[in-house]
Amino acid sequence: MQDATGLLKETIMILRHTPQQLADRSALTVNPAKTCQPVGAMYAALGIHGCLPHSHGSQGCCAYHRSALTRHYKDPVMATTSSFTEGASVFGGQANLIEAINNIFAIYDPEVIAVHTTCLSEVIGDDLPQIINKAQAEGKIPKGKRVIHTNTPSFKGSHVTGFASMTQSMVQYLAENTGTKLNQVNVIPGFVEPSDMTEIKRIVREMGLKSVVFPDTSGVVNGPLTGKFHMYPRGGTTVGEIRSTGDSRLTVALGKLASAAAAKLLDRKCKVPFEVLDLPIGLRGTDAFIDTLRKTGGVSVPESLMTQRGQVVDVITDMHQYFYGKKAALVGDPDHLTSLVQFLTDMDMEILYVVTGTPAGRKFEEGIRQYTGEKTVVEYGPGADMFRFHQLIKNERPDLIFGNSYVKYIARDEDIPLVRVGFPIYDRVGHQYFPVTGYRGALRLIEKILNVLLDRQDRDAPEESFELVM
């Protein structure tokens, strides 16, 4: 590498202790490609309007989750904790939770408290429904206010399944079938950005359909600066809207891991039929979403969406030479990975590695392989981590990497372009405001991919083939 003075300086590898030689590990995770369930539950709960997420455990969990989400969104993330001490850990967390509920309603006055458990309260075995009932019986929950809960032990699943659990609990506690059908479709957007939730709502609206999108963090974690802080920003799905999901005609669950559970429960509880689709990322991912809305809603696809779709195809054909045969490596969350892999292979890119720490299961692997074939290395669950991902990259080098901010260490050491996508992104902005879903999101992804690939080509081109027009 050359520095500004043109002198050769020694390249210092930050991850210098990562050997190329792959070795199996059965107990040690190094540089995880997932985090724990509660943070996903907290994020989902922020998607209810007027909701204060509550972490039932030691206060460190809540501090860590709030910090992680705040760094990712650069916006306030409000949540409370039961602040367990050693005493609570021995005698159970009931007293702490009841005291917390009382204090929260008195001081912060939310519409809903959405409690999620942590490894600590799970190991203790706190019975949340019983504690909430007791709080209710003792008059700690004001009339018209709700306390919902979900179980998110950190020793199972990942942040993605935590999101799924809290979303499922919204259905369990709030959805009602009144017997009168409403002409609306439920959309569960999955663990995506507020910008994606806005885009998903826009697409449904463009299709001429009424929808309830839940959870919906748009307007909650990407709010404006107005000079006034709002504890409960404008965004979020209201309790009334979630209640009405039980009367909807259909639920479209986007993302198997993050959304299917809630859709299934809504079917069981309120007899709302559902379709589970992959996230509407990329051309065909978005096509599937729109086509489902079209068929089930009995509507036709408007010209506006067709134009946007056409633009996506147009740009891919315009720039196809730069995509064709490029090798990609991806690390992230399973629902994103599935749709991204479909999109990239549609643009004739080759997929070398797909890694997620989430225990996504055989079906996830099969889903990836239907696009990539057998050669792609697909790893998931405990043990599938970024250390392993890095080692794979050292063995066969991709042309670009997709992943969160932690991947930048690998990208720098190996000098490979990185497209930031997923959670968390601590070092760039954009994801809060610009979607990767829908046709607009596909265009944004294309732009991001081309930017890193063409910047690289420009950087490395010899004098005679440094191109003006590309």
Next chain:
Amino acid sequence: MAVAKDGRVDLIDPLEIKEEMLRSYPVKVARRRARQIVVNKVEDSEQVPEILANTRTIPGILTMRGCAYAGCKGVVLGPTRDILQITHGPIGCGFYSWLTRRNQTRPRTPEGHNFMPYALSTDMQEEEIIFGGEKKLKKAVEEAIALFHPKALGIFSTCPVGLIGDDVHAVAREMEEKHPGVNIFAFSCEGYKGVSQSAGHHIANNKIFTDVLGQLEESKEGKFRFNILGEYNIGGDAFEIERITDKCGLTVHATFSGNSEYEDFASSHTADLNVVMCHRSINYMADMMEKKYGIPWLKINFIGANATAKSLRKIAAYFDDSELIDRVERVIAEEMVEVEKVRETIRSRCEGKLAMLFVGGSRAHHYQELFAEIGMRTVSAGYEFAHRDDYEGRKVLPNIQMDADTRNIEELTVGPDPTRYLPRKDEEGMKKLGREGVNLGEYRGMMPEMADSSLVIDDLNHHETEVLLKRYKPDVFCAGIKEKYVVQKAGVPLKQLHSYDYSGPYAGFKGAINFYREIDRMVNSKVFRLAKAPWQESPELAGGYGWNE
């Protein structure tokens, strides 16, 4: 120094603000918080009002606080590059403490050990919760040693570990027997221990003291060797401090624990002085090293140019060497030229502005120096996880009552080492220092140095923050990432004093300059004034050619 009166502060009765804070609380909460919100009043001999601190966080209150694991692994051990750290527990804790604290480190060679970009975890699954995690932990230690070849390895317990009864210390002993070349030790720093990060600091201090300190006898070159305790090299602070001490001819033997190595810790008992930056997180170590090895300690502060100069003078006075004293004066004179140049320009733009600091166990105190240097007033301050002695001074130590949460944290009984105890100063030397105003083993606390009527608030929470913002309209608020955007949405810039907002250093002379410039940028930025659109400022209409009927 006289500062112009400011209606935001000087006409407000702080007691009234305290009342407003307490008004929305349930009775039990109000009763407790009333003892944690104190209007400052400094009496003779630095007597200040008593404050309730290091007490349980109230469940359901939006607190800034974290946990013992964060204090142990995140704060104290995290900055050490060559102690391989394994988090024993489910994945979250290891993930969140991965590279998020900005402890900079500079390995001596490009191949030198630097494990800081690696997050190691046993990623405990349900099976281990039910059947115990020791087996997996042992295997993980084996795998970690095979991959990283560390000299030392620390195991950090998360909440479930204590509950399911994994004996991490037995695992450490067993693994060390199998790998005699690796010093392996474990921390029972489960998140529920104590009431905040503070418990984790103590747990970390204890284990480093018993298992690492004194393991190596190799001393370093240098006539004036000392350790810096409680300096974590956020944003490169330790680099700047070391630049200055090098220039003065002082030798930093070990920094606990910024930019540090295992061997520095292990031989740190050979140094002749400990200076303490963050009193809260590491005073235990200073105290224990004095008792066991006879090394005195000195509370210093490298935050603020004047404070840095004062601290250097104290260190020079301690070593009592005229050549050193002269050299330190020359360095201060040289460094202050640029400091004063920048300070005067910036002071003219910042004079009289109001600052609030709610952070840490020492930073809320230290940074008041920097604000004062550019003429800014600290009208309210408090700590996230400190104890009474950090507020009121160590003189209150004998009066601090131990509660159940504190009693659960082990207090080591330490006596003189039979062969290595060596008092560095005789009685006469101590007296001489005292006469020069250098008091060893003393910390006066934050409150005696704050103005009367300042609001001192322990474990500030969200509701109280809103009241502070509304009533005082400060020009800058200092806290952490969780508070940052809350405060900024209200139109007040927030300076993060945990991560420094990804800039720094702020310690030493160059750091002071960086901080002056940073605060100037923040309090004089146009952008907050742009929060209102022109039509919000002047909503009147002039014509009617629009779509009005």
